[in-house]
Amino acid sequence: MDTIRSLMKQHMSLSAMRALANSKVSYTTAKKYIKINGFVAQDLKKYVASRKKPLATILSISHAQINSKNKMTRTYRIANPSYLTLVKDGYGISKNYVPNDLVTVNVATASADTPNKMRKAAATALEKMAKAAKKKGLELVINSAYRSYTQQEELYNEYHAMYDTETADSLVAKPGYSEHQLGLGVDMTSQSVVDGKYSTFGETKEYQWMKKNAYKYGFILRYPSSKTSITGTSNEPWHYRYVGKKAAKECYINNWTLEEYILHHGFDTKIIYAE
Template sequence: MNLHYYPRENDKKERWITLLSILLILAVIAMLIFLNWTRIQLSIKGYNKEERAFLLTLDKEELADYLNYDNAIDFSRWDSLENNRHYYNYELLSDTELKDKEIVDYIDTYYENYHEWFVAHGYQPKQIQMLLHRYTIKELAFLKEHTLTWKQIAPYIEINGCIIQDLPQYLQTKKEPQEAIMEISYPNIISQNKTSRIYYLENPEHPVLLIKNGFQVSTDYVPKNLVEVAIPNAPDNTNNKMRKDAAEALENMYQDALKKDLHLAVNSAYRSAKEQKIIYDQMFAIYDSVTASGLVSPPGFSEHQLGLSVDLTSQSVIDEEIPVFGYTKEYEWVSKHAHEYGFILRYPLNKTHITGASNEPWHFRFVGVEVATEIYEKGITLEEYTQQHGFDYPVSLKS
């Protein structure tokens, strides 16, 4: 019996040991999987060992972005290179308008030709990232070519409207950065100062946006919240919409004028770039180009496309009792009170050299009560206001 007993006891013991060992091994495996889960996910997505090692150095949020991609980003072209920041910069630029291939070309060119120079000239990683995100290779090349250090450019590049190519001139003026930028890069805010430059305004929603010849919004831009203005219309007007904020202000102005027995009406408010083009072409067919360009803006350059401007008229003009709006009691009242509702007389008679537009007593622009009041009280134009305050929105040179 004993002979049978001991082996059986041993058998049982052995089975326990085996079971425990298996459990232990499974636990170790589970632990390893747990500890390396991110690494495993990355490798399932197709990142190789070196790429994984780099990605794991990123902070949580950056890493999460990589984990959210369906597949690995194709970094094959960068395999032979040693600089891991390529990967990071790819991520950085993937929210720009650049296509994948353009991003890869851009980053390649940067590391081949410029990276060392920037590092040697005091640019920190954060600053380099910002430059890469914001500027073209041509602009980076310009910084290098002109040996501009971070310390030199920093006060300027944070100001809206700073143009890289103008940096050496800003530095020469020794003026306050904003003043230097306005003077050097935007002399043609004042229309009599001609340049061939065209500037692009990428935030057409901004209520104080300076749009005029040379300062353009996308011809595709259509304001949100366009509403029909609830005041009378000139008989043949089909453009009686404005942005809601401007429409409400105009309705209030209309009602208050009515209390004084003054009868305002809308001649033309929002116009799409397409409608603007039709008017533009008509004017050029009738007048010589100098006259025509003083009378009407090209598509993309007109205030009417913003939904913030209105050409006013009055019942007396509609009834042909008075020939033009500028001679009416309504004009007299509006020119003194429009600012209380947020409107400015945009193209005054004595400012045509600044605005570049001929006297337009009917054209009013909504900019909000605060700005309108300042412009009215100082007797200035939107151009001069912009010169004094700088751009409160991004402006870039159109390439």
């Protein structure tokens, strides 16, 4: 009975509890895996057989697809997104998810109707970064920040009307799988691009400055050109993601993507296997 109560506290589904029972692995052995975010009951026997440390075995067996070099075979849902939540193919958030601390970012926008809201911590950090850039004679501009599920769906459909499926999927995230819905992803540009001096953000001094300094404010360049095989997303020099100063600094020092950070540290929130 104590074991059942413990599993219920983990919000484990009936099918997962059934899989645990059918595995014939003792609860004492299973317990060290169950407590790790990303645990999948159906994989328990594989975990035990691997003889690796619990976190390493769960990530390598149940979540090898974090690295997009590996084929995506499963779909997971993030119950309560955090600053370090991984959102990409296979790892989605609810269509109803809306951050409860969205605020307007006090940074210039590319146009009057540019989405310019982010979660409060990310907004504050971006404002500080824009002020620091301005002291260097650089003018950062927001091209797009928070987008709801519906807004992402509209954008997704727009791209699919213009391009073939493969091209469109490489350029825009599926609804429910976009960092913009988290309120933590932001597409940046510069006043020099808005004014027509440069055609893309990647050509600008602002981009070069952000690459070197964004981590100081808790942001990482989310989709660098050298890591497209890992992220599964084509090079986006304009897309930055707020993860907090500590994680951003570690990613910068080690030249890690968010995928690589998680493969070293694991998930910090509950990941639900969509059986």
